Each structure stands twice: as structure tokens, then as C-alpha cells.
Amino acid sequence: MRLLALLVLLLCSCSHGAENLYQRSFYSMGSTVELKLYSPSEELFHRVVDACVERTKEIDRLFSNYRDDSVLAEVNRNSGVRPVSVPREFLHLVRTSIRYSELTDGAFDITIGSLFELWRGETASGRLPEESRIRDALGCTGFRKIKIDEAKSQVFLEGDCVRLDFGAIGKGYAVDEMVKIAKRNGITRGLVNFGGNIYAMDPPAGKKLWDVGVRKPGSGNEIISKIDLVNKGVATSGDYERYFEHGGKRYSHIIDPRTGWPAEDVTSVVVVSRSATEADVFSTAVSVFGLRGARMFAQRDKSLGFLVIEKNGEKKSCFGSYVCR
Ligand code: AMP
């Protein structure tokens, strides 16, 4: 169950001149996609959602680590073997991910795959990974092991054990792609939510902003903070919807690439950013670096905003563009 959630407080279902609010959900990549869009017609809305369904299937065929026939699986299989020719879109997200690794001082790192598989496999078998195996997997981690050949559109992983994993960016990326589809079809008002990775487009007609409430972790519907949003990405993290369990203890599915151990620092974080992709990346990065990370990233990039919630919602701290209220 998701402990931290965003509640949209303002969602007018009344019709606004030529537009009505339509909603539809579908399942993709292990999560639910929820589209709430203001459209001039129901027919257009469903056409847009159908295109979004197809787009998420394409993204899954490129980046899924749960299927053997994805481009990602092919790249991972050839780690240390040979460069793999990949579609431009794959190359683009690898390049984007490397840039975010640099911007987050390595807290976000798509070469986390080997460590993630180790933790998933061992805890599923009722064990914690041995330190020697964590050290080995750390040797298979590090975004500088990714080599890109732009001209040939190829990716090569240096070392035979590097495994890429787009789990911390893929959903945010998919949200931004769905927003593009909506806009291309003339729909500018609405919300796209993919498992807690959200993009808030223009607000309903007559409103200046989306009014979004942040629910207290573990509580019913108690709102502990409010955010005004327009044309922003939002992500929540640290609400361990997915986690490893051992000896009655829960371990985050976010791994610290410096130590090879699951992140422990921050209870929950809400990130507001330019895009859903960026919010997704920074929610993972702040889960790794904790409060210090939120402060540091907000200082470096004034457009980023963070709400960090500690002690089950008893303590909240805001950084950067996030106005605490
Ligand atoms: P998120 O829920 O966006 O924080 O993404 C977490 C997922 O990203 C995990 O399930 C892993 O697949 C992957 N992951 C874990 N730790 C990291 C990390 N430090 N950097 C990048 N991806 C990670």
C-alpha cells in the first residue's frame, strides 16, 4: 500500500465551455496509469488514451527489465561482450540518465541493476546478501562504465556484469511522453499520474492552479501539506510500496550506489520539478542522500522543490521552490 500519496483537491467535473473532464485508467509496467483530461469531446479523449496505451507499450519494449525481448535485456546480455545497436530513443534515455547521475553526484545511477538483482534475489530466498557479494556487485556499478557511440547509435557496457535498470526514471519519462501526446492533440488541461509520478498540465478553465494535497504517511486522509501546481512534474518516494523484507525488517528498493546497501535516511519525499522525468530522478536521489541531498540539489537548481517528511509526518522540511504550507 502506498503510504504517502498526493490528493488532487481541485478537480472540477463540471463542463467548462467547450471542454469536459474525462478519466480513464490502464495498467502498464506493474503500475496504474491514470489520465484525467479536459477534452472537447469524449471521442478525442479516448483516441488520446489509446495512443498513450500504445506509447507505454513501446517504452516497455525498450526499457523493461522484466522481459527477455526488450532492448534493455539485449544490452545487459552483452555487457563486456560487444556494443549493441539501439534505437535513438534508447540512446536518448541512457544519455539523459548519465547526465542526471552527474547532476546528483551519483545518487541516481542506472547501473544499479546488479546490486538490485542481488538484493531482490537474496531477500526473496530469506537471506541478506553477503558483504563479499555486495562488494562484487559494487564493482559492476558506476555510470562511467556506460559507453555511448552517438554516430553508430550503440551502447557498450564495460565489464561483464553491468546491468542497467530504468526503474527510477522510466515511469516519469512515460508520463512526459503521454503529456506530449495529449498536447499534440490539442488537450492542454489535465493530470497524468503513473504510479505516483505525476505531471500537472494547465489547470481547469477559470482556475489558475491545481490544488494538490500531500497525505500524511500512514494516515487516512489527513493532509499535511498543500502544493499549487501548474505545468510541473511531481513525484513521491520513500513510501515503500515496493521493498525487500528480511527478519521482519523492511529494506527500501532504492539502493545507495556508494555502499551497495538500501537507502535508509529519509522517510518520504515529494519533489516538484519542471518535468515528471526530473521529479522521478530526484525523488530517488533524495531518498539516497537524505535531507542533505534535498538542501544541496535545491541550492544548485532553483526550479527544484522538495518536501521531506520524517518521523511519520511529525516533522516536515521544505527546500528550494517548495513553499511549506
Ligand atoms: P523510484 O521508485 O523512482 O525511486 O525507483 C526505484 C527503482 O529504481 C528500484 O526499484 C530500482 O529498480 C531502481 N533503483 C534503485 N536504486 C536506484 C538508484 N540509486 N539509482 C537509480 N535507480 C535505482
Ligand code: MG
Ligand atoms: Mg524515481
